[in-house]
Amino acid sequence: MAGRLATIYTSARLTFRRDRIEPLDLDDRFRVETPHGTFEMSKRDFQQVFSNVARSTSYVEAGSYNYSRVPSKAEVFIVGGRSRPMSELRLPDGRIVYDPRGTVTAEPRELAARLEMLDGVRLGVLDNTKWNASKLLRRVVAGLEAGSPFAQVNFYDKESFSRPGAADLLDRIAAENDAVITAIGD
CATH class of the missing domain: 3.90.1280 (CBS domain Like)
Known part of the structure; x- marks a missing residue:
C-alpha cells in the first residue's frame, strides 16, 4: 500500500x-x-x-x-x-445461527525474559475490572510477597475489561514497573 x-x-x-x-x-x-x-x-x-x-x-x-x-x-x-467474518447459517426451522469459527491471525511476539528473582522488583498489577479480578490479583501479590519483598507494588485499572488498555496507561505501566501481572478473574 x-x-x-x-x-x-x-x-x-x-x-x-x-x-x-x-x-x-x-x-x-x-x-x-x-x-x-x-x-x-x-x-x-x-x-x-x-x-x-x-x-x-x-x-x-x-x-x-x-x-x-x-x-x-x-x-x-x-x-x-x-480473516473471515462469522458465517450466518439458517436452520430448517428458519432460525439463524452464527458459526464463530473465524481464523484469527496475530503477529508472533517474543516473550519478555524471565526475571531471575523478584526481590526489589517494582511490580505492576493491572486489574481488567472483571468482578473477581481484583480479589484474585491481590491474593497472587500476597503469595508472591511472602517469598520475595518487592521494592514497590503499583495497582492500575483498565477502563473496561472488554476493551484494550489505553495507550497512555500502558506506557505509564511500562515506565513505572519492572514486571507486570494481570488476570481475568472470572
Whole structure:
C-alpha cells in the first residue's frame, strides 16, 4: 500500500469516522481495529469503494458511519485479526445461527525474559475490572510477597475489561514497573 499510515482507531464495529479520514491526503492510510478484524485502506480506497458512505448523511452530518455487519467489499482490506467474518447459517426451522469459527491471525511476539528473582522488583498489577479480578490479583501479590519483598507494588485499572488498555496507561505501566501481572478473574 502506498502512502503513510496516518491514523489508527478502535471501534466495536467497522466505523468510518469523518474526523479521522477527511484530514488525510488521498494516499494516506488509516486503520480501524475491530473485533471482526483490522481494516486498513487509503483515503482514496475509502472514497472509491465506500463512496455511498462518504456521501451518506450519517458520515457527512453526524461524523461517522458504522456497519452492523462487515460488508463483503470490506474483507479485502482486512490486515489482521479475524480473516473471515462469522458465517450466518439458517436452520430448517428458519432460525439463524452464527458459526464463530473465524481464523484469527496475530503477529508472533517474543516473550519478555524471565526475571531471575523478584526481590526489589517494582511490580505492576493491572486489574481488567472483571468482578473477581481484583480479589484474585491481590491474593497472587500476597503469595508472591511472602517469598520475595518487592521494592514497590503499583495497582492500575483498565477502563473496561472488554476493551484494550489505553495507550497512555500502558506506557505509564511500562515506565513505572519492572514486571507486570494481570488476570481475568472470572
